[in-house]
Amino acid sequence: MHTQPMHEVLAEAIVGRHLLSHPYYRRWEAGTLTEGELAAYAEQYRHIERELPVTLATIADALPPGHARELVEANLADELGSPEPHVELFETFAAAAGAASDAPATPSTAALLAVVRTTASNDPVAALAMVAAYEIQAADIASSKGDGLRRHYGFDDEGTRFWDVHRTQEVDHAGWSMEALTVLDADHDVVRAAATVSADSWWLFLSERDELAPVGAPS
DSSP states (O other): OOOHHHHHHHHHHTTTOOGGGSHHHHHHHHTOOOTTHHHHHHHHHHHHHHHHHHHHHHHHHHSOSSHHHHHHHHHHHHHHHSSSOHHHHHHHHHHHHTOOSOOOOOHHHHHHHHHHHHHHHHOHHHHHHHHHHHHHHHHHHHHHHHHHHHHHSOOOHHHHHHHHHHHHHHHHHHHHHHHHHHHTTOOHHHHHHHHHHHHHHHHHHHHHHHHTSOTTOOO
16 A cells, blocks of 8 residues: 555654654764663653553554554554563663663653553544654664664663564554554544654653753763
């Protein structure tokens, strides 16, 4: 199915908010994150990773039977077990980063979770657009993260495995989400608005990581 128009709508929505251009990720890529920043990142990203299967299940349950629902369910199936549950796979990175196991969500993390959760409960198409706005960037982000961890922070293949899996899987996930939105004939204005909210929320999440960095960390 021709998904290029949907990709263009999503790409337009994240202009100025492409996550790899954020100062926090630029510092990750450059190897200038200070001690404790990766642990703090993992502690917060864990909340997001645990929520994603819930979000996908909520979206799938709200969609009518058919191809779009099957595409979201395929994405969910990957999260739940390919090559293993991703919430468990994430812990290999969290352990390597030295993350605590029970850190509470910070304000921007909680806000990101809340906006996606509320949208998924009320408008599955808009929620799918929010997911897709991240997924179209996610393969490149995962590749950059994994490479940076190996090059600058001494991570081995076990510590980067979560990101290495996502550098390939997210290509499929983004394609599936865009195809589902296309099958649903999703209104481009709705997609654009939801993707913009998602992009802004993710940007604030990364900005908070910078704001909470130890004093003296490069910016």
